[in-house]
Amino acid sequence: MRLVDAVKYRLPLAGVVSILHRVSGLLMFALLPLIIWFFDTSLSSEISFERFTAAFVSGIGFVPGWLIKIVSLALIWSYLHHFIAGVRHLWMDMTHSVTKEQGRTSAVVTLAASVVLTVALGAKLFGLY
Amino acid sequence: MSVNYGSRRVVTGAHYGMRDWLSQRVTACLMALFTVVLLVQVLFSKGPLGYDSWAGIFAPQWMKVLTFVLLVALGWHAWVGVRDIWMDYIKPAALRLVLQVATIVWLVGCMGWAVQVLWRI
Numbered sequence: 198m199r200l201v202d203a204v205k206y207r208l209p210l211a212g213v214v215s216i217l218h219r220v221s222g223l224l225m226f227a228l229l230p231l232i233i234w235f236f237d238t239s240l241s242s243e244i245s246f247e248r249f250t251a252a253f254v255s256g257i258g259f260v261p262g263w264l265i266k267i268v269s270l271a272l273i274w275s276y277l278h279h280f281i282a283g284v285r286h287l288w289m290d291m292t293h294s295v296t297k298e299q300g301r302t303s304a305v306v307t308l309a310a311s312v313v314l315t316v317a318l319g320a321k322l323f324g325l326y
Numbered sequence: 327m328s329v330n331y332g333s334r335r336v337v338t339g340a341h342y343g344m345r346d347w348l349s350q351r352v353t354a355c356l357m358a359l360f361t362v363v364l365l366v367q368v369l370f371s372k373g374p375l376g377y378d379s380w381a382g383i384f385a386p387q388w389m390k391v392l393t394f395v396l397l398v399a400l401g402w403h404a405w406v407g408v409r410d411i412w413m414d415y416i417k418p419a420a421l422r423l424v425l426q427v428a429t430i431v432w433l434v435g436c437m438g439w440a441v442q443v444l445w446r447i
Binding site for chain 2: 219222223225226229230233236237239240241242243246280283284286287290
């Protein structure tokens with residue numbers, strides 16, 4: 198099967214969750230140095246903590262603050278989706294919930310919960326409340 | 327442990343992926359546990375989360391040990407996951423090997439940096 202044939206298939210929602218599980222995992226893997234930089238600057242000293250919080254407002258170096266916020270939001274979504282999709286896997290393993298209907302329902306719950314929580318945390322990140 | 331070499335090699339009911347499957351789940355549970363422990367401490371810290379309360383969370387030795395376990399679990403979990411991605415999509419053996427080695431270098435490097443940060447607090 199060629200890729201052009203593969204894209205003709207309509208991906209079921211469980212498939213969407215599955216590929217996003219991969220995408221979110223790979224994104225967090227790729228951005229691991231950024232995550233550890235957050236860990237480093239927020240913990241090393243009060244001065245570096247100031248630099249950490251300022252990075253989200255006025256940016257750092259040539260990187261503007263809004264970009265750091267957007268990337269952080271992508272990481273927040275990645276973590277939430279990966280976490281919930283992982284719990285979904287454990288739930289399927291433990292209860293043998295592997296019918297088509299159960300897969301679809303749990304996929305909807307996974308997608309909805311991760312997006313709702315991301316929006317809630319994103320609103321906090323961008324100072325909406 | 328079944329024999330997976332020589333003439334007595336077990337070729338049916340292969341458990342070759344079992345160890346990765348299990349370690350993926352065990353490390354995931356450990357990281358989920360860490361998330362809960364950290365979240366509880368953040369939510370129950372008094373007042374707005376400033377430097378003192380944030381750094382205070384990682385100050386006790388037990389939290390350092392727990393965070394270290396998290397880092398090992400994370401490295402292992404990411405290795406299994408990313409290796410799966412390379413095995414699925416990258417077919418040329420040479421390129422796959424290069425990517426797998428690069429993945430290990432990336433993960434071990436990141437873990438070393440994180441450990442250094444952790445024990446500096």
